[in-house]
Amino acid sequence: MRAPSVTVGVGAGVKGSTHLLTGVAIGLVVARSRGLALPAAVGPVAVAGLAALVPDWLQVNLPALNQTVRGVFGHRGFTHWLLTAGMVYLACQRVYPPVALFALAGWLSHLLLDALNPPGVPALWPLPWRVKLATLKHDGLANHALSWVAGVAILWGLAPYLGG
Numbered sequence: 743m744r745a746p747s748v749t750v751g752v753g754a755g756v757k758g759s760t761h762l763l764t765g766v767a768i769g770l771v772v773a774r775s776r777g778l779a780l781p782a783a784v785g786p787v788a789v790a791g792l793a794a795l796v797p798d799w800l801q802v803n804l805p806a807l808n809q810t811v812r813g814v815f816g817h818r819g820f821t822h823w824l825l826t827a828g829m830v831y832l833a834c835q836r837v838y839p840p841v842a843l844f845a846l847a848g849w850l851s852h853l854l855l856d857a858l859n860p861p862g863v864p865a866l867w868p869l870p871w872r873v874k875l876a877t878l879k880h881d882g883l884a885n886h887a888l889s890w891v892a893g894v895a896i897l898w899g900l901a902p903y904l905g906g
Contacts, residue, residue, distance in 0.1 A: 756855045757885045758795060763892035764855060765794025765848035770899025772847050780903040786844040793830070793848030797821035797856075822853055822863040855888065 769790025773783035800821045820826055827849045834842035854875070856863045862874035 756859070756888065758798065760885050760888045760892065761794045761798070761852050761855060762791050763889050763896065764851045766791040767892045767895035767899060768794070768847045768851045769844050770896060772844055774899060774902065776843075783903075786841050789841040790844040790848035790851075793845040794852045796830075797826075797849065797852045818856060818861065818863050820867070822856060822865060823867040824853070824865045825867060827853065 766787055769787035770783070772790065773787055778786065797818075798821070827846060830849055831842050831846040834845045853863050853865055853873075857865070857873045857875040860874070862872035864871075865873045
């Protein structure tokens with residue numbers, strides 16, 4: 743007799759903590775590539791981490807609009823479009839340019855991780871295709887592995903700031 747499989751997170755998706763860690767890791771990569779010193783990098787890296795969470799926050803936490811949004815766009819709707827990521831980048835560029843690239847990197851990291859799930863993401867809207875990079879079912883093991891990889895990337899990203 744086989745043990746039942748268990749899916750963690752919301753549906754079969756990547757956990758929020760994995761999105762956050764990956765966003766921070768990507769933010770550190772961007773900070774290093776731009777030569778930002780540690781005090782100056784903290785805010786932009788935090789923006790990348792938060793931006794990696796926003797696509798799901800907007801899908802899940804709009805109670806009054808949630809059913810309408812899902813009815814029109816489905817789960818992983820407009821917040822999972824490359825067009826939306828570009829609009830967020832342009833908005834950040836207009837409001838506070840130093841964090842625009844970090845917001846874009848965090849947002850795109852979210853789309854990339856969600857593209858590893860069987861449903862994929864409608865990244866190319868208005869085209870009807872969904873981008874699926876893999877058909878991994880993100881049970882506990884896969885989420886932990888992704889989190890560990892992001893954690894190692896964070897340590898790598900911090901190494902120059904810590905004298906390594």
